[in-house]
Amino acid sequence: MQTVLPARSVAVVLGTRPELVKLAELIRVLGPAARVVHTGQHYDEELSGGFLDELGLPEPAYLTGVGGQPRAVQIAAALHGLDALFAAEPPLAVVVQGDTNAALAGALAANARDLPLVHVEAGLRSHDRAMPEEHNRVLVDRLADVLCAATPDNRELLLAEGVPEERITVTGNPVVEAVRDHxxxxxxxxxxxxxxxxxxxxxxxxxxxxxxxxxxxxxxxxxxxxxxxxxxxxxxxxxxxxxxxxxxxxxxxxxxxxxxxxxxxxxxxxxxxxxxxxxxxxxxxxxxxxxxxxxxxxxxxxxxxxxxxxxxxxxxxxxxxxxxxxxxxxxxxxxxxxxxxxxxTLPSPYGDGTASRRIAALIAKTVAARTSTAPKREHAALAA
CATH class of the missing domain: 3.40.50.2000 (Glycogen Phosphorylase B;)
Structure with missing residues (x-):
């Protein structure tokens, strides 16, 4: 069942092959509400191009000048492009997944424009500061309004870091439905x-x-x-x-x-x-x-x-x-x-294969809550 959201109202920001895989079912559940933005982090046609057809995804909006660049340049270029897109056509929510440079750029762009941020696969921690992905995932979790933890252990890690309980939901990981579907x-x-x-x-x-x-x-x-x-x-x-x-x-x-x-x-x-x-x-x-x-x-x-x-x-x-x-x-x-x-015989620890539907429902709930308070937020901003 598709969520009742306006067309192109949810920006789904991705840039790598694993993100395409894990967000494919969520994009299908969101239907016309999804607006897919590909940062081009994986710029090789073999790694991303054919996946769109294989996964049945709509053609995204592509950013340029990101793929093949150093990490800082990737994030900066993607942030610049996303900010321009969000300024021209503000979404009602932004979705990012995991710990990529694309995810961090999407999170920063959402934060800069005061847009609700949904982080799929929140709460993963290696506790290894040598991993660039560890820095990305920690930063995205601090910025997110809705943290979709794949497992109860991920939820406990977020709580231990001081993330408010009401922001965290254990949804499972969309990888389960991705494997079953494909x-x-x-x-x-x-x-x-x-x-x-x-x-x-x-x-x-x-x-x-x-x-x-x-x-x-x-x-x-x-x-x-x-x-x-x-x-x-x-x-x-x-x-x-x-x-x-x-x-x-x-x-x-x-x-x-x-x-x-x-x-x-x-x-x-x-x-x-x-x-x-x-x-x-x-x-x-x-x-x-x-x-x-x-x-x-x-x-x-x-x-x-x-x-x-x-x-x-x-x-x-x-x-x-x-x-x-x-x-x-x-x-x-x-x-x-x-x-x-x-x-x-063993069940996957990453859920029962319904994560995308849970996440879509959380997005709809978040958008509804933000929309209902929009006049108050605008009034407060003017008063400030």
Whole structure:
């Protein structure tokens, strides 16, 4: 059921592939009320362009001069563009998701124009100040009027930081419905595996894209060395992020990929299909930590820290780049079919697949409350 909101009244600001995925269902629920603004943070056509069609999203308004820039320039350029858009056509609310530069720019633009800000996936914390995303998510949470916490633990973290209880709602994470909506049928998955010469539960799927692993040559070498070692025991499939490929080439590490099945960046459905039947996933992605809990697959997380400890309880193990990757991978692979069957019985800690409808209802409630007090707010502003 669509919320009753005026057309183009809710600005949904996004800029990366994970945001497109996680906000797709909310955009559909909002219907004509959604006004999608893409900052261009992910500017590669392989990473974002095809996703609009695959996810059934309307063509966004695009900002220019953001993609490929340093972090500060990205945020400043996106903020400048968003402020101009919001001045020309003020929305009744602004929605951002997660911890990207696009999310922070959207939050700052909403705050500058005194627009209600809704933060989807609020309350994630790695407590790692070396992560730019940690700074982004903390700042967005401080600015948000409505904080949509994915889990009760996220809510408790926000309360501990002094966020007023009335601003926080545990909604679940939209990733659950995203996975359920876009996982291809069993027949389509079977055809995909056959096309790549893969057997269900007989290969490892890997992704590597985070700067802590790609910008540090020693870390990148360690990750690829461990994947190459695993590839001598069973197939390793690596959809390769263009930025990661560039780093591998620059470091002269292409020979480490000789035994690995390298694929171009995968569409979302393709990635889910590969993940659904992998015996193990090795990744540094935050979103993959969530998706594996819906798919019921084991994961080795190659990162210094994680803001998603809920995944670590049953589905994932956190390791540093190096021999720990291979050790953890072989431990999970040794669990075999019984381990996979056990994971398949566990519910995802990220909710029941209705997060987008809850968030849409919160947006409608927030807009109604703001609209009802608008005359008082305008009078107070004039008096000041």
């Amino acid at each position: 996982l291809p049928s069993a027949d389509a998955r079977g055809r995909l595996l056959a096309a790549h010469g893969l057997t269900a539960d007989g290969y490892v799927l890997a992704t590597v894209h985070r700067p802590e692993n790609t910008d540090d040559e020693r870390a990148l070498t360690a990750v690829l060395t461990e994947l190459a070692g695993l590839a001598r025991e069973l197939p390793v499939v690596l959809p390769l992020h263009p930025r990661t490929r560039a780093r591998i080439e620059a470091a002269g590490l292409l020979p480490l990929l000789d035994g690995v099945t390298v694929l171009p960046p995968a569409g979302y459905g393709t990635f889910l299909a590969l993940a659904r039947h992998a015996a193990l996933i090795v990744s540094d992605s935050g979103g993959v930590q969530e998706e594996t809990t819906v798919l019921g697959r084991p994961l080795v997380v190659v990162r210094n820290s994680t803001e998603r400890p809920e995944s670590l309880a049953d589905f994932a193990e956190l390791v540093d780049p190096g021999p720990a990757i291979g050790a953890a991978a072989r431990r999970r692979l040794a669990e075999g079919p019984p381990g996979l069957r056990h994971l398949a």
